[in-house]
Amino acid sequence: xxxxxxxxxxxxxxxxxxxxxxxxxxxxxxxxxxxxxxxxxxxxxxxxxxxxxxxxxxxxxxxxxxxxxxxxxxxxxxxxxxxxxxxxxxxxxxxxxxxxxxxxxxxxxxxxxxxxxxxxxxxx
Numbered sequence: 740x741x742x743x744x745x746x747x748x749x750x751x752x753x754x755x756x757x758x759x760x761x762x763x764x765x766x767x768x769x770x771x772x773x774x775x776x777x778x779x780x781x782x783x784x785x786x787x788x789x790x791x792x793x794x795x796x797x798x799x800x801x802x803x804x805x806x807x808x809x810x811x812x813x814x815x816x817x818x819x820x821x822x823x824x825x826x827x828x829x830x831x832x833x834x835x836x837x838x839x840x841x842x843x844x845x846x847x848x849x850x851x852x853x854x855x856x857x858x859x860x861x862x863x
Contacts, residue, residue, distance in 0.1 A: 740785040740850075742776040748788050749774075752795065763787050782846035790832055793862050805830040805838070805858045815840060831859045 749759050749770075756770040763770075763784055772778035804827020806816045816822045819837040821830035831853040835842050838856070843849035853859045 740780045740788065742774050742780075745780055745785075745788065746774045748792050752788075752791055759788075762791065785846075785850070786832060789859070790829075793829065793832075795862075804828060805836075805856075808857055809838070811837075828858070831856070 749756070752759065754762065756774070757767050760767040760770045765784065769778065773780045773784070804822075804825075805811075806819070806822055806827055811819070811822075815837050821827055821833045821836040821838075824833065826833050830836050830838065831850070834846070834849065836849075838849075838852055843852060854863075
């Protein structure tokens, strides 16, 4: 997530920098730094911002879980934490999910895959 996307999501959430800082458990100065591009946005902050955005009323809802959309083979599905925890609509939120046949090595790689996927794109 870059500074422009962070600010765009904050505005879609209709929150001030102070209010989003409280929701995220960070300082208002950190929010200012994220939006100015002075500081990288940590994975846990990105995850929380996307989660809050996904829970907004009026967002389109993914009707089917990710494993249905992606047509996951049963042998892959049973190893995937998104399936195990019935989180097919929040698969992008779960680390270690077996998307595209294997787990991503880190958050950056995972989000690159997720941003290209219909499940996350439905509310971005």
